[in-house]
Amino acid sequence: MLKFVGKRLLIAIPTFIGITILVYVLSSLAPGTPLEMIFSDPHATAEQMEVLRQRYGLDQPVVVQYFNWLKQLLSGNLGISYRTGNLVWVDIAERVGPTLLLTFSSLTFSLLVALPLGIISAYRPYSIWDYISSALSFVGAAMPNFFAGLVFVYLFSVKLNIFPSGGMYDSSGTRSLGMLLHHLILPMLVLSIQQVGSLIRQTRGSMLEVQQEDYIRTARSKGLFESVILFRHALQNAFIPIVTRIGLMIPFLFGGAVVTEQIFAWPGLGSLMVLAINSRDYPVIMGITVFIAAAVLVGNIVIDLIYCLLDPKIRYE
Amino acid sequence: MKGRSFVRKALLFVLVLSMITSVTGATLANGNQTITMAMVAAWDNLIPFDTTSSYSDVVLDLIFDKLVYLKQNGTYEPRLATAWEMSEDNTVLTVTLNENAKWHDGEPVTAHDVVFSMQIYSSPTVAAVRQNNVSPFAGFAETDDSIQVRALDDHTVEFTLAQPTNIDFLFFTKLRDIYIMPKHLLGDLPLESIRESDYWRSPIGSGPAIYQSQISGERMEFKANKDYHVKSPSWDRFVLRVVATPNLLSGLMNNEIDVLAGNIAALQLSDWDMAQRQSNLVTESTPTVGYQYMAINTSKEYLTPGVRQAINMAINREAIVQGLLRGQGEAAFGPFSKDHLYYNDVVNVGFNPEEAKKILAEEGWDSSRELIFSVPTGNTVREMSAVIIQQNLLEIGIKTRIVSADFATHLNRVRESNYDLGLIGSGGSPDPSEAVINFKPDHINNFAQLSDWSIYNTGSAGEQAFSFEDRKEHYDKYQELLVEQVPFSFLYFANNLFAHNTRVGNIVDSEDYSQLNRDVWNWTIVK
Numbered sequence: 001m002l003k004f005v006g007k008r009l010l011i012a013i014p015t016f017i018g019i020t021i022l023v024y025v026l027s028s029l030a031p032g033t034p035l036e037m038i039f040s041d042p043h044a045t046a047e048q049m050e051v052l053r054q055r056y057g058l059d060q061p062v063v064v065q066y067f068n069w070l071k072q073l074l075s076g077n078l079g080i081s082y083r084t085g086n087l088v089w090v091d092i093a094e095r096v097g098p099t100l101l102l103t104f105s106s107l108t109f110s111l112l113v114a115l116p117l118g119i120i121s122a123y124r125p126y127s128i129w130d131y132i133s134s135a136l137s138f139v140g141a142a143m144p145n146f147f148a149g150l151v152f153v154y155l156f157s158v159k160l161n162i163f164p165s166g167g168m169y170d171s172s173g174t175r176s177l178g179m180l181l182h183h184l185i186l187p188m189l190v191l192s193i194q195q196v197g198s199l200i201r202q203t204r205g206s207m208l209e210v211q212q213e214d215y216i217r218t219a220r221s222k223g224l225f226e227s228v229i230l231f232r233h234a235l236q237n238a239f240i241p242i243v244t245r246i247g248l249m250i251p252f253l254f255g256g257a258v259v260t261e262q263i264f265a266w267p268g269l270g271s272l273m274v275l276a277i278n279s280r281d282y283p284v285i286m287g288i289t290v291f292i293a294a295a296v297l298v299g300n301i302v303i304d305l306i307y308c309l310l311d312p313k314i315r316y317e
Numbered sequence: 318m319k320g321r322s323f324v325r326k327a328l329l330f331v332l333v334l335s336m337i338t339s340v341t342g343a344t345l346a347n348g349n350q351t352i353t354m355a356m357v358a359a360w361d362n363l364i365p366f367d368t369t370s371s372y373s374d375v376v377l378d379l380i381f382d383k384l385v386y387l388k389q390n391g392t393y394e395p396r397l398a399t400a401w402e403m404s405e406d407n408t409v410l411t412v413t414l415n416e417n418a419k420w421h422d423g424e425p426v427t428a429h430d431v432v433f434s435m436q437i438y439s440s441p442t443v444a445a446v447r448q449n450n451v452s453p454f455a456g457f458a459e460t461d462d463s464i465q466v467r468a469l470d471d472h473t474v475e476f477t478l479a480q481p482t483n484i485d486f487l488f489f490t491k492l493r494d495i496y497i498m499p500k501h502l503l504g505d506l507p508l509e510s511i512r513e514s515d516y517w518r519s520p521i522g523s524g525p526a527i528y529q530s531q532i533s534g535e536r537m538e539f540k541a542n543k544d545y546h547v548k549s550p551s552w553d554r555f556v557l558r559v560v561a562t563p564n565l566l567s568g569l570m571n572n573e574i575d576v577l578a579g580n581i582a583a584l585q586l587s588d589w590d591m592a593q594r595q596s597n598l599v600t601e602s603t604p605t606v607g608y609q610y611m612a613i614n615t616s617k618e619y620l621t622p623g624v625r626q627a628i629n630m631a632i633n634r635e636a637i638v639q640g641l642l643r644g645q646g647e648a649a650f651g652p653f654s655k656d657h658l659y660y661n662d663v664v665n666v667g668f669n670p671e672e673a674k675k676i677l678a679e680e681g682w683d684s685s686r687e688l689i690f691s692v693p694t695g696n697t698v699r700e701m702s703a704v705i706i707q708q709n710l711l712e713i714g715i716k717t718r719i720v721s722a723d724f725a726t727h728l729n730r731v732r733e734s735n736y737d738l739g740l741i742g743s744g745g746s747p748d749p750s751e752a753v754i755n756f757k758p759d760h761i762n763n764f765a766q767l768s769d770w771s772i773y774n775t776g777s778a779g780e781q782a783f784s785f786e787d788r789k790e791h792y793d794k795y796q797e798l799l800v801e802q803v804p805f806s807f808l809y810f811a812n813n814l815f816a817h818n819t820r821v822g823n824i825v826d827s828e829d830y831s832q833l834n835r836d837v838w839n840w841t842i843v844k
Binding site: 030031032033036037038039040041042043044045046048049051052055083084085086091094095098150153154157158161164165166167168169170171172173262263264265266267271272275277278279280 | 351353358359361362364367369444446447448449450452491512517532533534535536538554556558559560561563564567568570571573722723724725726727728729730732743751754755759760761762
């Protein structure tokens with residue numbers, strides 16, 4: 001097992017470096033520099049731009065800029081944001097909490113809703129529950145986040161006035177957990193809606209497939225309780241493709257959070273990324289890339305380890 | 318039946334969830350004395366000399382003081398300065414400061430703070446992003462303390478100008494973004510590392526609001542500076558929140574937001590009718606000095622002055638104003654709207670496609686040529702106006718290809734001359750000198766790539782003219798040159814679609830928001 005983890009980590013390093021090269025080069029190839037936005041002010045002069053270009057090292061070739069950044073990263077420094085003047089890790093640290101709260105609550109909610117609905121759908125195919133969950137899954141999977149966000153705000157915030165339309169707290173000056181959860185619900189639901197849809201379909205499909213297997217028929221002929229057949233024999237085996245799906249959801253959750261955070265003014269990494277891209281703030285773009293790439297790579301290794309726990313036939317050599 | 322019951326249960330669940338979380342959230346605590354203002358993007362930093370972001374200016378204007386309060390009608394009122402006087406030869410400005418002004422830590426604001434602030438802006442060691450805002454003063458940027466601004470006593474400051482300069486130009490165009498910083502807290506820091514001070518994470522200013530806390534990118538919270546020297550605010554707390562444009566109206570309707578931050582948080586046109594129907598809102602469609610224009614690349618040999626004139630008269634501005642702005646704006650033919658003091662009707666070329674065709678024929682326009690029309694994304698009306706302009710130009714025989722990009726890409730393309738036509742906007746100013754810098758041939762914002770100095774020279778001469786009549790003469794000529802050479806084809810002035818909750822009163826100067834200052838000390842909570 002340790003050997004496997006070590007091997008995966010070794011493979012993850014070039015993948016990680018590849019991601020950073022790709023993002024750095026693509027960012028640098030985009031026309032415009034951070035200076036365009038910093039000096040969009042009419043009072044700025046070409047001389048001022050030149051001073052800043054040199055201060056930021058933007059006068060160097062892209063390759064040199066990338067290696068300077070990498071050297072800095074290896075010494076544990078993500079650089080300084082062009083936009084805020086703060087250390088990048090400080091800007092990211094301020095935003096990572098809200099993103100993790102949003103994405104993990106959304107992941108938990110998606111699992112809590114989708115798994116039971118998918119299992120029921122598969123266990124009682126073509127029942128009313130199957131039709132309801134199928135309808136939910138198709139609507140959910142087909143609904144883009146930005147659209148769901150606007151519909152939810154209109155419905156729950158404007159019409160019913162039961163949830164706030166954005167932010168993390170109200171303006172009262174007190175900040176409580178209850179208030180945070182109250183503000184979290186709408187963005188969490190919006191971020192979950194597509195995940196729930198696709199996860200219901202995945203769970204239903206896997207469960208239906210497993211239920212046709214010989215070992216399920218054998219279990220039934222042995223007279224085992226349905227609950228034992230369902231949860232011990234069927235679900236455990238159906239879980240492997242579901243876990244794969246969950247693994248694939250992690251990057252999607254970070255990606256989806258960009259749109260959701262923008263709509264609900266949720267101060268996470270997604271909205272920081274949009275600000276950074278719009279102002280060509282390369283150190284922040286790279287800092288967030290490092291964070292997300294590391295999260296996804298580690299997430300994938302964890303998923304691989306879960307396979308091993310679920311299916312004893314899977315061995316890591 | 319089962320399906321209906323499920324939907325009912327789901328709705329009940331959501332309602333209960335909402336009740337539990339909202340009750341535990343104590344949403345109404347202290348609410349009555351708090352004003353919540355919304356803007357659509359976050360500030361970048363709290364360093365007054367190191368930002369050009371309008372969103373940062375909203376925050377800085379609350380924490381720090383400026384010398385005067387600028388109004389859209391071209392006048393200004395006392396703020397930190399109680400009086401100002403320009404010498405007869407227009408080279409020395411003497412400013413008297415409010416003797417009651419105090420920093421948020423209780424120390425008095427003195428003339429030495431003003432001198433220190435001007436030195437920071439001008440210092441070559443600091444190399445501030447806003448350094449050029451203090452360029453009119455003698456000794457600018459020669460050494461760290463060379464700028465000719467000195468304290469005559471604790472409450473009188475003397476500014477010496479490098480050459481005779483109009484005072485309105487100084488206040489509206491140069492000193493507008495100058496914030497006064499505390500010497501007693503920053504004066505001992507080495508200039509080369511002044512940006513790195515912890516002071517900027519929780520700055521102490523002398524403005525109407527005292528910084529308390531922030532959630533990065535989501536909100537900033539302040540308490541009232543009850544000792545504010547202009548007027549003690551009647552509210553207790555001020556919360557500035559970042560709200561996405563589509564959610565501005567919903568936030569106002571359900572009382573999460575009290576007031577919008579003016580032109581940087583305007584309602585969408587699609588929300589305007591609904592906003593006007595809300596009983597809890599006061600709405601105001603306010604004409605502004607900000608305008609949109611189409612830069613024309615004068616360095617392209619095929620875009621001759623004649624062709625540029627034809628393009629200028631082929632654009633149906635009324636169609637844009639009535640069709641896209643639904644009447645909430647005004648056609649622009651120059652940088653000044655029709656009720657601007659310096660407007661010259663010579664710029665009004667109207668909509669004349671027939672004349673435009675004739676000019677194109679005389680110029681020998683090659684109708685197979687396709688122009689690159691660069692359009693920045695992010696402003697829906699502006700993006701849609703590009704399609705109307707494209708159609709208008711096609712009608713006179715000019716083909717265009719719209720190339721859309723984010724603003725940074727677009728700006729780079731325009732600055733690097735990789736375009737033929739390009740849409741840009743400006744915040745405008747009551748002072749007529751505002752756009753002149755864009756026509757300076759060696760300037761980075763010479764978007765039209767002009768090589769002829771005549772427009773710039775004529776416009777900048779107005780900065781050294783002192784009576785209204787003298788200035789008007791310069792700016793009349795300036796407008797005549799603009800319509801002859803057409804480096805820009807001006808398009809429209811869009812109104813600011815402003816709204817605030819009825820619980821907040823005395824917001825009478827919404828039109829002054831365009832000058833990036835707000836008289837929040839006059840705002841009151843009505844109920």
